[in-house]
Amino acid sequence: MTAMTAAAIEDFLDEVFPHRQGTIEGVDTRRATMSLAIEDEHLRPGACVSGPCMLGLADVCFYVAILAEIGPEAMAVTTDLNCHFLRRARGDRDLIANAQIIKLGRRLAVGKVELFSAGEEEPVAIVTVTYALPDQEDDD
């Protein structure tokens, strides 16, 4: 069982992060899936999904996986993100993100996110993300 349901996480995000994009498709132990309906604003030259759009969905999807584990916590923040773009992401398909937490420590959570064009088997991008958990928020 997760600490929050997908619906509870959407409500929480509506409150603290209203400008995010994408819809939660599901959460499970250490995992989350989201989708994003692609609009004109998400495209780059070549009618493909832009890199920043993919990075944004990957980042919020990993955040959702963390919320599902630790409950409502607005102040978790990304400390690093590494992305390899592998193939063009189709502008005429939804973008799908699958996030998985690999390590959930006291202060850092590390995980990976795979991004897909809906209906395709090969990922369009693979992402590794680290979040600092709130205990660490004063680190600067």
Add this chain to the structure above:
Amino acid sequence: MTAMTAAAIEDFLDEVFPHRQGTIEGVDTRRATMSLAIEDEHLRPGACVSGPCMLGLADVCFYVAILAEIGPEAMAVTTDLNCHFLRRARGDRDLIANAQIIKLGRRLAVGKVELFSAGEEEPVAIVTVTYALPDQEDDD
């Protein structure tokens, strides 16, 4: 001298990438600077600039540095991007990006981008980016 001026690059981007954000402040040999006026849509919890917003500005700023070197080329694409977020980026200041090309090869360009809150000395994030130059666009 650069292959394109800042004004020519803005015109080119208006045509091929109208949904980008940020303004080119200047280009020089292997370098570009951009700024982004922060709006509500760029914020995350805590009234700071969101990670994806920073990643978007870093990515387009490095693209501008490449355009200044090689001329109008819509099809250069990001292959990988690594970002370390160091400090909160203030929601009440412009976000500034300074990009520098470290290696400009035939098929790959590698560089770094530093992001700042306007008026502050310490970077809020450091980014390393690789772009595949058009020759490589059919690599999949």
Add this chain to the structure above:
Amino acid sequence: MTAMTAAAIEDFLDEVFPHRQGTIEGVDTRRATMSLAIEDEHLRPGACVSGPCMLGLADVCFYVAILAEIGPEAMAVTTDLNCHFLRRARGDRDLIANAQIIKLGRRLAVGKVELFSAGEEEPVAIVTVTYALPDQEDDD
């Protein structure tokens, strides 16, 4: 079926890369597994396996996965490597690497490697690697 067997790859590496460390445990389609018997020289303070030792095994294991796909090719080179160290790697256990190719393009191969202390379930490190395939060797 792979282009080279594990034994053929070991012979090839003995010739072109005699100073590598680790033993190939097996290769399969787009995958390779290696192990490294930990000696004193691999340790850092705290009697754990050192980071560079882990990076070395990850790098060669991904190279082995590529050789298994494309055959003997000395001139494939690493272009980027990203590693997250998650847990201490025990100094009294073998280090195990599992590599998987995610994308095998004409000029770039991108993949991931997970590292384990033998007998444990959770990875000690996760690595993303890009190799430039020989076609690209003159890119500088």
Add this chain to the structure above:
Amino acid sequence: MTAMTAAAIEDFLDEVFPHRQGTIEGVDTRRATMSLAIEDEHLRPGACVSGPCMLGLADVCFYVAILAEIGPEAMAVTTDLNCHFLRRARGDRDLIANAQIIKLGRRLAVGKVELFSAGEEEPVAIVTVTYALPDQEDDD
């Protein structure tokens, strides 16, 4: 002034990390420089310096920069490392590392390292590194 001199750091490393490679050339505020005399064991196919050899020098050089700031602390550990290999590193030249701390927080230090073949102007590799400082050692 730094918390430790280069000589004091060499002595400390001799004790806690005797298997490291490379020589400290100098330390300054938030900076360190090291060199490595290249031997056969450091080479990969093509008579170039191997990637893991470069990663090892980058990692220890950033550790030296941290020691110069915070004093003798064996238990600082690398949490992530990102490297872009840009050019062949000559097998007939020393390898030089220049490390700089970009952020020194309570629990994390983030910095960059540039690697050069001695006497050349363009870097052979650029590295970003994060170290967890001792406070965080129990994070797992």
